[in-house]
Amino acid sequence: MPRLRQAIYVTVGLAGLIAAAFLIAAWVYRDIPAEVLEARYAAPASLFINVDRVRMHFQDQGDGEPVVLIHGEFASLFAWNSWVQQLQDSYRLLRFDMTGHGLTGPDATGDYSVERSVDLLERFADAQQLEKFSIAATSMGATIAIHYAAKHPDRIIKLILVNPELPAKSHNQDTVAFIWASRLLRLITPRRLTEYVLRLGFGNPENVSPALISRWHDLWLRDGQRAAMSELLRQHDTSETAKAIARITTPTLVIWGGKKTVESIDTASSFVELFQEETNVGLIIYPEIGKLVLQEAPDDTAQDALVFLQDHES
Numbered sequence: 001m002p003r004l005r006q007a008i009y010v011t012v013g014l015a016g017l018i019a020a021a022f023l024i025a026a027w028v029y030r031d032i033p034a035e036v037l038e039a040r041y042a043a044p045a046s047l048f049i050n051v052d053r054v055r056m057h058f059q060d061q062g063d064g065e066p067v068v069l070i071h072g073e074f075a076s077l078f079a080w081n082s083w084v085q086q087l088q089d090s091y092r093l094l095r096f097d098m099t100g101h102g103l104t105g106p107d108a109t110g111d112y113s114v115e116r117s118v119d120l121l122e123r124f125a126d127a128q129q130l131e132k133f134s135i136a137a138t139s140m141g142a143t144i145a146i147h148y149a150a151k152h153p154d155r156i157i158k159l160i161l162v163n164p165e166l167p168a169k170s171h172n173q174d175t176v177a178f179i180w181a182s183r184l185l186r187l188i189t190p191r192r193l194t195e196y197v198l199r200l201g202f203g204n205p206e207n208v209s210p211a212l213i214s215r216w217h218d219l220w221l222r223d224g225q226r227a228a229m230s231e232l233l234r235q236h237d238t239s240e241t242a243k244a245i246a247r248i249t250t251p252t253l254v255i256w257g258g259k260k261t262v263e264s265i266d267t268a269s270s271f272v273e274l275f276q277e278e279t280n281v282g283l284i285i286y287p288e289i290g291k292l293v294l295q296e297a298p299d300d301t302a303q304d305a306l307v308f309l310q311d312h313e314s
Contacts, residue, residue, distance in 0.1 A: 032221045038103055041078075041215065046103070051123045057103035058096035058124070062088030065157070066130050067309065069095035070121070071294075072139025072163075074197060074229070076102030076219055082298030083136070087306055094128060098141065100228030102219055112232035114240075117144045118151065125155075136160035136305055138294055143241055150244035159252040160305055163293050166271065167241035186226045191217045201292035203259035212295065245274040253282045253308040255301055257289035282308065 038046075045059040059077060061084055069080045077095040084093050097104035099112060099120065107116070121144060125133070134157045137145035142164035149156045185193075194217040199205035220226060254272055258265035265285055275281045284304050289297045 030221075031223045031225070032218060034103070034105060034223050037218060037222050040218065042103060048103075049124070049127060051120055051127065053108040054099055054120060055105065056096050056099075056120075056124065058094060059084075060092070060094050060128070062091050062093045064091040065309075066092040066094060066128075066133040068121075068125065068130070068133055068135045069093060070135065070137035070141030070145055071095070071098065071101070072137075072141050073233070074101070074216065074220070075138075075294075076215075078102070078215065079138070079294045080136075083294075083302040083305060086299070086302040087309075090306070091309065094130075094133075096124060098144075100225060100232045103222070105222055106224040106228035110231065112228065112235045114143060114147055114237060118147045121148050122152075131155065132157055134158040134160070134309060136162065137164075138162035139165055139291075140236065143236075143238055146241055146248065147244045149250050150247040153247075153249055156250045158309060159248065159250045160255065160308065161252065162255045162301065163257050163291050164254065164271065165238055165241070166267065167245070167274070168238045186230055189217075189220055189226055194220065198292065198295070201290050202296050203257065203286075203288050203290040204296070207296055242274055246276060248275060249279055251280040253284065253304070255293060255304055256283065256285045257291050257293040257296065258285050258287045259290050 042057070043059065045061050047058055047060065049056050049058060057077070067087070069077070069083065071077055071079045077097050080093070080095050084095070087093055098117065099105070099107040109116070132155055135145040135149065137160070139162075142161040145159060145161065146164070149159050191213065195208065195213045198208045198213060198216065202208055220229070252275065254268065256265070256268040256271075258268065265287060268283060268285055272281050272283050286293060286297055286300070293301055
């Protein structure tokens with residue numbers, strides 16, 4: 001009996017220590033108020049617009065034919081800074097933070113599906129009076145661009161996809177492991193995790209700057225952001241993306257970082273083969289650059305985009 005009592009005391013003590021550590025960690029990684037982050041990161045060009053109950057952060061810079069820029073998961077519109085600098089003399093560049101990202105924050109509807117994201121893009125384009133425009137998008141944002149281009153072929157001039165997501169055969173993110181991991185990350189999100197994600201996405205991890213880590217981590221901690229990102233990842237379904245790609249007729253450029261990514265360089269060719277044979281599709285591969293191409297090779301990819309956009313033959 002004494003040994004049993006001792007074992008109970010030890011178990012209860014360990015549980016108490018774990019609970020205390022969890023509460024301390026949750027306090028350390030608590031949310032940052034939206035107004036604090038807006039004061040810290042909103043640029044002179046930053047604007048906000050209400051799009052169907054979403055307070056969307058966006059920027060509208062440059063003059064010329066419009067190009068909408070859509071960032072990927074965990075990132076923000078700031079990923080396109082170099083592109084804007086190099087293209088704004090020739091094009092009107094509109095970029096926005098997706099729901100659950102950057103300074104936009106959560107979607108009041110709780111809907112983070114691909115369909116909802118496409119709908120918000122439609123509403124944003126209409127609010128900016130964009131009749132015909134090009135889209136450049138990366139990763140998860142590329143999926144949204146693909147579905148929009150398939151739905152509105154008459155409105156899209158050209159399409160640029162930077163390390164786009166691969167279409168999944170089925171939606172399988174409701175697993176117990178995924179659900180519990182996402183719930184934990186809603187409360188405990190160390191800076192080290194942000195650094196790990198960025199370094200994993202770079203071909204040369206040494207190129208990840210402390211400033212980039214800080215900005216990503218800060219924006220992850222915005223009020224309600226982690227819960228929103230968790231829901232977005234759970235609801236985001238690419239099982240219909242291959243069908244959408246097959247409907248695209250718009251001239252398209254695929255830019256691919258081939259080093260240290262889950263997908264191999266050969267996968268880039270397989271992705272291009274999903275398009276119709278008559279669709280004009282170009283492929284540029286950076287074999288020494290990782291999945292986060294925009295962050296690691298911003299200037300070179302901006303020049304690729306400029307050449308493609310200005311090529312009337314495409």
